[in-house]
Amino acid sequence: MRDFTFYNPTRVEFGQGKENKIGAYMAEYGVKKVLLVYGSERIKKDGLYDKVIQSLGEQRIEYVTLGGIKSNPVISKAREGVALAKENGIDAVLAVGGGSVLDTAKVIAAGAVYDGDVWDLCSYRKMPDSALKLFDILTLSATGSEMNSSAVITNEETTEKFGFSSPVAFPTVSVINPELQATVSPNYLAYSSVDILSHCMDLYFTASYIPEFTANHIENIIKTVIRTTDTLRAQPENYEARSEFAWAAAQALNRSTFAGVEGNRYDSHLIEHSLSALYDVPHGAGLAVVYPAWTRWHMSANQARYKQFARNIFGLETAEAGIEALTNWFTHIGAPITLEQIQVGSEQIEEIADHIYSTMEMARMQTMYSKDILVELLHQMK
Amino acid sequence: MRDFTFYNPTRVEFGQGKENKIGAYMAEYGVKKVLLVYGSERIKKDGLYDKVIQSLGEQRIEYVTLGGIKSNPVISKAREGVALAKENGIDAVLAVGGGSVLDTAKVIAAGAVYDGDVWDLCSYRKMPDSALKLFDILTLSATGSEMNSSAVITNEETTEKFGFSSPVAFPTVSVINPELQATVSPNYLAYSSVDILSHCMDLYFTASYIPEFTANHIENIIKTVIRTTDTLRAQPENYEARSEFAWAAAQALNRSTFAGVEGNRYDSHLIEHSLSALYDVPHGAGLAVVYPAWTRWHMSANQARYKQFARNIFGLETAEAGIEALTNWFTHIGAPITLEQIQVGSEQIEEIADHIYSTMEMARMQTMYSKDILVELLHQMK
Structure with missing residues (x-):
């Protein structure tokens, strides 16, 4: 074997109903106020949103939301999230969705503790050296973002699709309940x-x-x-x-x-x-x-x-x-x-x-x- | 699949010559003074001991040593290590050896921050809830201790062979250089x-x-x-x-x-x-x-x-x-x-x-x- 480093600190909570414990998982890491990032409003219709809010409430974790993340996520949305995180004194990001939501949340988590424009971190100008803690509830398994330290995002002004890979970007806890994916088309x-x-x-x-x-x-x-x-x-x-x-x-x-x-x-x-x-x-x-x-x-x-x-x-x-x-x-x-x-x-x-x-x-x-x-x-x- | 949690934060540094970087790895985590735990004096003859000491020296990491760990490791040796760690204000444990040395080091790392007798932690009386950071250079692959949170040790007075498994006991960095195992009988x-x-x-x-x-x-x-x-x-x-x-x-x-x-x-x-x-x-x-x-x-x-x-x-x-x-x-x-x-x-x-x-x-x-x-x-x- 050639020399390598293996490091993957993400805790995966895998199985039925584990999304109901997301508040408890976050409380274990001392989270007080979270930015909840999600995609379409479908999670409100199918009850997942309510479950998450209830679970946060049980642990008295406050939240601010950012919905509307689309596939092939864009930096303007991440900038919006960074601004929300900074304005509201957020101490963690919770992604509820698939790879696009997760990657956006990773970019926000790194951008929230960075002084410049978050696109710097995605375009090889500056590597993220710290980030807010990231949690996620996965609704589509595909990108692998739930168990790695990479994010990919598009700058829609320049059509550049770049990203970063940094040890600070591993999710702290990823909830994977396969049942949540049963309705994928x-x-x-x-x-x-x-x-x-x-x-x-x-x-x-x-x-x-x-x-x-x-x-x-x-x-x-x-x-x-x-x-x-x-x-x-x-x-x-x-x-x-x-x-x-x-x-x-x-x-x-x-x-x-x-x-x-x-x-x-x-x-x-x-x-x-x-x-x-x-x-x-x-x-x-x-x-x-x-x-x-x-x-x-x-x-x-x-x-x-x-x-x-x-x-x-x-x-x-x-x-x-x-x-x-x-x-x-x-x-x-x-x-x-x-x-x-x-x-x-x-x-x-x-x-x-x-x-x-x-x-x-x-x-x-x-x-x-x-x-x-x-x-x-x-x-x-x- | 049945529900499960997967969590393994150990960073594995795998490959040739990586033992020479052990000081640098420890310095990344702010280690200042380490208890070096090893087995037989063979590591002094084959040069590994000197490499470790040199690597620690390069980072100005102080050390105290505890040699003589045998296969089927015993609690008396771990108690000796705990006493050394407490007397010397040690902030991390470095195991150089196989599974027995690693398990002893895990027990010492947990015992060093526990007020009672370390055997309590190994005999189901009390679970370890914190531990010193643990690093290791593996010289025999067998027990898997280099990438898990368990330790097994024998109380030679009672012949009980017990142990513990606790998230606090994962090694922070495990160095696995297969070359170091070439002389295994x-x-x-x-x-x-x-x-x-x-x-x-x-x-x-x-x-x-x-x-x-x-x-x-x-x-x-x-x-x-x-x-x-x-x-x-x-x-x-x-x-x-x-x-x-x-x-x-x-x-x-x-x-x-x-x-x-x-x-x-x-x-x-x-x-x-x-x-x-x-x-x-x-x-x-x-x-x-x-x-x-x-x-x-x-x-x-x-x-x-x-x-x-x-x-x-x-x-x-x-x-x-x-x-x-x-x-x-x-x-x-x-x-x-x-x-x-x-x-x-x-x-x-x-x-x-x-x-x-x-x-x-x-x-x-x-x-x-x-x-x-x-x-x-x-x-x-x-």
Whole structure:
């Protein structure tokens, strides 16, 4: 194994009804006044909002709210949250929602203790060195944000989609009650599956070295996501499948898949972030479009690994057959696999390539792809 | 999955040469004066002691030492450490050694901030509610203590082998450099393997329910330990095998194997602790003696799981064949499989059964085995 650091202090409270204890969990850490961040008003209709407010009330924790976080979250909302936190003397942030709500809450938690503009912390100008304590109740398992220290957010003025990764941004307690995800739509189930798989596959395909133990761990996550997604398409109420899906999603990006690995990159995410930043495509849908073309292009760089993928995930013999099976499975679950399916035309390819390239420059990764290769790759996604 | 809490804040610094940074790691947490706990004087001969002292010196961290911790560590040594810590105004404990040194250090770290006798904390009278920060440099991967919150120690006056598990006892930073384990003797490699396997197998065989994802994870640890032990017997210097072995050992008892599991127990450990407490047998050797008889006795209670074990670990068809293969593998790696091989005679069986039974009473688990069944089981280990 190559040298590594493993550190993940997030306490995961997993299971039915645990959202009712959120106030008690926060009280354990001395929280007095919280900023409650959420997405749509749906949580008021389905009763989750009331449960949270009641649980806070039981512990006499005061709260201020910030609703309306959308997918592909934007920095203007985070700025709003930072202002609220500063004005109200907030001592913790509680995210109730999926990855977008959580990432916004992470940015707010870091911004609330930072003197400058919070976008500094997301654009590689300044790394967060402290943050308010963050708690969350997860309503959609996909991004893995519930068990890691990263946040990604879009600056809608510049269309930059950046973020940070810092040990101060780990959630203190993440509540994962799989029941809360039983009403996720088939489309969002598909996008979430693709996102989780891509967290595993980007690493699996790009790493120059993966220890056998870690490769098996990654394959276990991939197989669990495929198996449980198939079950959940037929039986959305299947708690067993829902819970394994949720736990696999958290494992996929909690750094357990990095143990002893060398040379991994996040290519599909790099490319996709431009699609969602420019056209507000759901992140998982964008990834499903990127994957078939990107893997076919990348395959020759790591033939043995793609063969291992074909064999261990789909029981097939060749690298090509593995990618074909994956592509077919995306279609089977209703994920798009072409730019056309997400309403992006050929005439936009130059713009996308430029956007990816400038993102790479910003993150000092511009040696990864030339602009010509990006254009060629994007044409293969048509 | 059944409801669970996952929490493991230990930062693992894994890799070559990381022991040289121990002072820097401690300085990050503001440590000024440390109690350095170790086992035999061998660490002075092989240069590890000097490296540690130099690394502490670079950060101007003062130290007091406590050497001579033996396998099956004893409470008198921990009391000595507690006294040293209190007299010298120590603010952290650094363990350099294997599981025995680490467990002693955990007990000292908790005892140093407790007013009464430290044995209170180990004998279910009082749970530790705080502790000094604990750091370690691991020299033998086996017990998993480097990534969990448990400690086990023997009161040599009463021959009670008890301990505690408390969130305050997680190591802050664990340094695992697999190179430091390259000189472990073939016997201790075997005992360590059996210990790690038993951490997985006790849970795997006794749990009434294990989610598929978690079962795969446990099987991955078991297969990794068997594969790397076989490699290391032939090539003790094989870094790749040594590192996967070490990481699997940490995973085996860091609670990742408990995710969503129901109804597990630690039967083989319960029985073995009496062997090592009474006769100072190496823990792993005692476990190897317990396992063949205990599994044959227990098999009918969980036939499907034993079949799964046979199939997924050894590629065999029946539960019996799986246990036979495991027993043969113990013999193959040089682990004892009978009481006779560890110099315990039939005439001692009553004494052992009494000891196990009184341990169960102390921990309020006396419904698990009647004394008659224990005697019968022990006779099958002859």
